[in-house]
Amino acid sequence: MKKRVLSPRMGAFLLVAPLFFFIALFFVWPLASVMKQSVSDTAVLHILPKTAEAMSDWDGESTPSPTLQQALIDDLRAATDEQATGDMVRRLNSAQSGFRTLMAKTIKAANEAREGPVDLLEIDKKWAQPQYWKAISEALSPVTDRYLLASLDLTRDASGSIVSQPPEAAINTAIFSRTLWISALVTFFCVVLGYPYALLIVASTGWKRQLLLAAVLLPLWTSLLVRTAAWFMLLQEKGLINELLQTLAFINEPLALIFNRTGVVIAMTHVQLPLMVLPIYSVLLTIPKNLMPAAASLGAHPIRAFWRVMLPLSFRGILSGSLLVFMSALGYYITPALIGGAGDQMISYFIAFYATETANWGMASALGLVLLIITILLYAVYERLSATRERSA
Amino acid sequence: MPVKTVQALFAALMVAFLIIPLIVILPLAFTNSALLVYPVPGWSMRWFRELVENDAWRRAIVNSLIIGGGTTVLATVLGTLASLGLRQRLPYIGAVLRTLFMLPMVVPAVVLGIGMQILLAHLGLANTYAAVIIAHTVIAVPFVIISVAGALAGIDKRVELAAASLGASPATVFRRVTLPLAMPGVLSGAVLAFATSLDEVVLTIFVAGPNQRTLARQMFSTIRENISPAIASSAFLFIVGTVVIGALVLAVRSRAPKAAA
Secondary structure, three states: OHHHHHHHHHHHHHHHHHHHHHHHHHHHHHHHHHHHHHHEOOHHHHHOHHHHHHHOOOOOOOOOOHHHHHHHHHHHHHOOOHHHHHHHHHHHHHHOOOHHHHHHHHHHHHHHHOOOOOOHHHHOHHHHOHHHHHHHHHHOOOEOOHHHHHHOOEEEOOOOOEEEOOOOOOOHHHHHHHHHHHHHHHHHHHHHHHHHHHHHHHHOOHHHHHHHHHHHHHHHHOOHHHHHHHHHHHHOOOOHHHHHHHHOOOOOOOOOOOOOHHHHHHHHHHHHHHHHHHHHHHHHHOOOOOHHHHHHHOOOOHHHHHHHHHHHHHHHHHHHHHHHHHHHHHOOOHHHHHHOOHHHOOHHHHHHHHHHHOOOHHHHHHHHHHHHHHHHHHHHHHHHHHHHHHHHO | OHHHHHHHHHHHHHHHHHHHHHHHHHHHOOEOOOOOOOOOOOEOOHHHHHHHHOHHHHHHHHHHHHHHHHHHHHHHHHHHHHHHHHHOOOOOHHHHHHHHHHHHHOOOHHHHHHHHHHHHHHOOOOOOHHHHHHHHHHHHHHHHHHHHHHHHHOOOHHHHHHHHHOOOOHHHHHHHHHHHHHHHHHHHHHHHHHHHHHHOOHHHHHHOOHHHOOHHHHHHHHHHHOOOOHHHHHHHHHHHHHHHHHHHHHHHHHHHHHHHO
16 A cells, blocks of 8 residues: 555656756756855965964964964975965965065975975064964965955955945945846836737737737747847947938937947847736736726726726736846846946856956855845745736636 | 727837847848948858858857757756656645756856856866756756646646556556657757757856857857857858747647647
8 A cells, every 4th residue: 555655756756866966966066166155265275274273273462383383384385286376375465465475485485495494584574473374364264254245345344344345346236236227127118018018919819919929929939149149230330220210310420329228228128028028918818808898887987997907907917027027137148248338237247257257256156146146036026926826816 | 099000000119129130130141241231232142151161150050059969868858757757746845846947047147157167177077068068958957847847737647547547557658648648848848958058158158168169159259259240140040940940849739739639
């Protein structure tokens, strides 16, 4: 008896298992490494493991013991990976200026003596100052919140309390608000264009409805890259839109439509519009057709009937569509990269920039984590919304 | 009356806004000019020849076919098996798994790209075909599941029960009844997986090396660096491909109810 209950379920698990492991390995794990990378700071610990051990005995104020000094020398002698050593020096220098020259000197001296003790104070008097040792001690911690703080334009001051970044370094809030603003603009235009369009599809019949639906579905099936390329071609200075407007003598000078905000919003609205129209359309289909005539027969003016009957009933579709458009607009990379100017790049561009151009994985991951959290939260709301709809339907 | 006119005008403008960008790029594929602008001075196949003769473009097309093919097979197999498993009622776990399998559609590509680059480099797979196929499969699987699960949901369980009651073993029921009925969903899932791989740029930037440049990736950097009508001719291939694929999906879908009846 028990076996008959279990076996189909076991079969189900066996069928799901391959995809489960695949997704766990190649989807969940990468996202987990992004999270880990955003708080990870092992550049110093990686090169100075012995120093880390010896550091635990240091009181934080006095001149470091010969053991600690020797541990540092040993670590520097053992460090052969030049790139990793460079990372360590850079990390220390960002915490305490002066480390670059100090470390260069010390590494040189340590390697010249080859083995045996070296007096650090003889190499440089700075080693007598506890602040340098303190900087090493703090940088040895493998976990840091500085990337996450920096992604929100915060930092820690000398005493360790959280303060705002100096204005010249505070760029991330501006990038996030730009990303939110562009996404909101695109969502707004999608609602303004998509809602009446969806109403028209539902109101039409026969070939007209087929045509209106096909016009939404065709772009959805077309490659994002092709659509972006098409807008690039249309919007450029000698593009079709400018040529047409000039021929018709509406304008004398070509309009600046590309490499700016206007172009990005136009192209993104075009790309996202189907995501708005289709959810609204599917909600509108469920609204009984006789409601509007009923409202009219009871004496409601068409506008009032629309406002009191149609809009409230279709609101859920507008909300789903808006969430979907807004959520996927947030992560846009390709369209702003190709159509936008320097001032229109969204957060994904900067994440990719930190990762591929400067190899600053900590910063890229921290910004990515913020974007990921916002997106997942919006998706949770969206899922909830569609789940309640299914239940009520 | 004026309301009707306004409606018709709005509908016409919207259809134009949605469709015209897809159409105007097509003639430029046949320009003989080196510029991607209208008016077209003369017609030629020059830019299609460029796609075939230029090493970078030819290689990109071949890479897209290799990676698209690999992704289609992997995503379709994994997605179909999982969809079959998820037919079984699995309290709580079923819903969790379904959400998990849908998430790759939602997560911003750049974030996933960073994580994948870190992981795949760790596994020694960086800059390989396998890396790109794996990355594309992750984001293609949701489409396969949606498509196959839809087809499976449409199967009348009584048909399978009838086959079983007539003495068919579970394997036979699956092979002779379930699979043929689900086939349209599996096929359209495969087509969607291929299309997803073909169009993917962001993950490719992170996990592919110069030898795995795909057509979409090549188009991206061409638009960015030195725009040429080769863009229009590859866009032409994309659009024609889309129409053919769309027609195939529709043909398969329209066969579905007949098969089920």
